Amino acid sequence: MNDSATNITKDADSRMQKSLESLKADLGKIRTGRASVGLLDHVRVEFYGNPSPLSQVGNISVSDARTLTIKLWDKTMVQAVEKAINDSGLGLNPATAGETIRIPIPPLTEERRKELTKVARSEGENAKIAIRNIRRDGNQHLKNMVKDKEISEDEEKQGESIIQKLTDKFVAEVDKLVEQKEKDLMEI
Numbered sequence: 001m002n003d004s005a006t007n008i009t010k011d012a013d014s015r016m017q018k019s020l021e022s023l024k025a026d027l028g029k030i031r032t033g034r035a036s037v038g039l040l041d042h043v044r045v046e047f048y049g050n051p052s053p054l055s056q057v058g059n060i061s062v063s064d065a066r067t068l069t070i071k072l073w074d075k076t077m078v079q080a081v082e083k084a085i086n087d088s089g090l091g092l093n094p095a096t097a098g099e100t101i102r103i104p105i106p107p108l109t110e111e112r113r114k115e116l117t118k119v120a121r122s123e124g125e126n127a128k129i130a131i132r133n134i135r136r137d138g139n140q141h142l143k144n145m146v147k148d149k150e151i152s153e154d155e156e157k158q159g160e161s162i163i164q165k166l167t168d169k170f171v172a173e174v175d176k177l178v179e180q181k182e183k184d185l186m187e188i
Contacts, residue, residue: 005142005151005159012138012163016131016170023127023174027181030116030123034184035062035105040070045084047077057081058101068103075099108185117182124178128171135167 001009028038037060044051054060058072058081072078078096085094085103094101108116142159145151151159 001155001158002151004145005155008138008141008145009159009162009166012134013166015134016166019127019130019134020170020173020177022130023123023177026123026127027120027177030120030181030185035064035066035068035103037062037068039090039105040068040085040088040103043084043088043090045077045080047080054081054084058099063102066105066107068105070094070101070103072099072101113185116185120178120181120185124174127174131167131170131174135163138163 025041028036029042040054040060043054045054045057046052047057054070057074057077058070060068060070063069070081072081075098078099078101081101082094082096085092085101091106092103094103096102139160142151142156142163146153146156
């Protein structure tokens with residue numbers, strides 16, 4: 001295969017990897033019954049007029065399986081952080097002691113677990129769609145290169161075969177990640 005065709009397959013590989021990383025981040029935001037620092041990743045707090053991630057206003061840690069602790073660097077931020085957590089839609093109720101905020105993670109109900117499982121599956125399906133779109137784009141590039149006589153039809157078939165193998169590999173990874181998340185969600 002010539003360099004152009006190889007670049008297309010490498011580009012497809014790297015884009016599919018990014019889709020997988022994005023899925024991992026999205027699944028990390030779906031809360032199981034356990035405390036996880038990643039749970040607060042998308043929570044933003046007003047900090048000197050700018051919406052900033054919580055990790056920029058304090059140190060977030062897991063104090064036990066069901067409790068997160070935030071040690072703020074600036075005492076004046078307590079109310080803003082509490083408001084941001086309450087408004088986040090995560091269903092968490094922070095409790096403050098001085099400049100330390102404790103966040104107990106409530107256990108999940110069966111109904112909520114099932115809802116979150118559906119969300120995880122939906123995120124997985126979106127990742128698979130993204131991966132298939134990348135496959136389509138790569139194959140289209142190869143077709144265009146044949147049309148422009150940059151590569152032979154054999155090189156096109158070789159490239160399509162590589163892209164299909166990448167697609168299969170990443171779709172299997174997506175299934176594995178979603179399955180693991182579902183198992184975590186249904187665990188009591």
